[in-house]
Amino acid sequence: MDDDEVLDAVGSRLRGFRQALGLNLAELANRSGISISTISRLERGLVRPGLEQLLPLARVYGLPLDELVAAPRVGDPRVHLKAVRKHGLTFIPLGVRAGGLQAFKVIYKPISKSRPPHYNTHPGREWLYVLDGSVNLVLADQRTLLKTGEAAEFDTMTPHWIANARDDQPAEIIAIYGHQGERIHLTDL
Incomplete structure (x- = not known):
C-alpha cells in the first residue's frame, strides 16, 4: 500500500474508531477540540488529516498514530529481548x-x-x-x-x-x- 492509499483510507478508519467507542460527532468534537464539520470532512475523505487533527484523535481513541492511520509497518517487528x-x-x-x-x-x-x-x-x-x-x-x-x-x-x-x-x-x-x-x-x- 503506497502513501496515497494509506491516506485515502484514513477517513473510514476514523469513522470506525468513533463508532466503535459509541461517540457521535458532537461528543468527539467536545473531547478532541476539533470542530464537528472538520471531523465530518475527515471521516468522509474530503480533506486529508494533518498532525493537528490526528494527535487529539489518537488521544481520544487511545491509539498510537501509526495504528490510527494504518501506517505500513517498517523494520523488524521482533522484540530483541535483553535479560x-x-x-x-x-x-x-x-x-x-x-x-x-x-x-x-x-x-x-x-x-x-x-x-x-x-x-x-x-x-x-x-x-x-x-x-x-x-x-x-x-x-x-x-x-x-x-x-x-x-x-x-x-x-x-x-x-x-x-x-x-x-x-x-x-x-x-x-x-x-x-x-x-x-x-x-x-x-x-
Whole structure:
C-alpha cells in the first residue's frame, strides 16, 4: 500500500474508531477540540488529516498514530529481548514501548525456604501470571501460593513480596507493571 492509499483510507478508519467507542460527532468534537464539520470532512475523505487533527484523535481513541492511520509497518517487528539480572531474579522485557504498562517475563531461581521476606510498597498496581512452577505471593501478612496457570492482581501500596515457592526448580511469571511499578522494580538493574 503506497502513501496515497494509506491516506485515502484514513477517513473510514476514523469513522470506525468513533463508532466503535459509541461517540457521535458532537461528543468527539467536545473531547478532541476539533470542530464537528472538520471531523465530518475527515471521516468522509474530503480533506486529508494533518498532525493537528490526528494527535487529539489518537488521544481520544487511545491509539498510537501509526495504528490510527494504518501506517505500513517498517523494520523488524521482533522484540530483541535483553535479560537483566538483579537480586537473584532475571527480568526479560517483552516489549519496547516506553511509558505506560510494561510486560516482563521474570524468572525466580530456586531459593532456600529460610529466606526472610523483603517487602516492597509503591504507587500503582501489579498483575502477574505464573507460566511455570509456583510462587509465594505475600500481601501484608497474607500468603498465597500461585501455581502454573494462576494469576493475581494487587494494589502495590500493600506491602508485598513474591518469591519462588520451591527450592528445586525455577519459577517463571509474566508480570505487568505500570510506570510507578517499573521505576521501583527496574531502575537500578
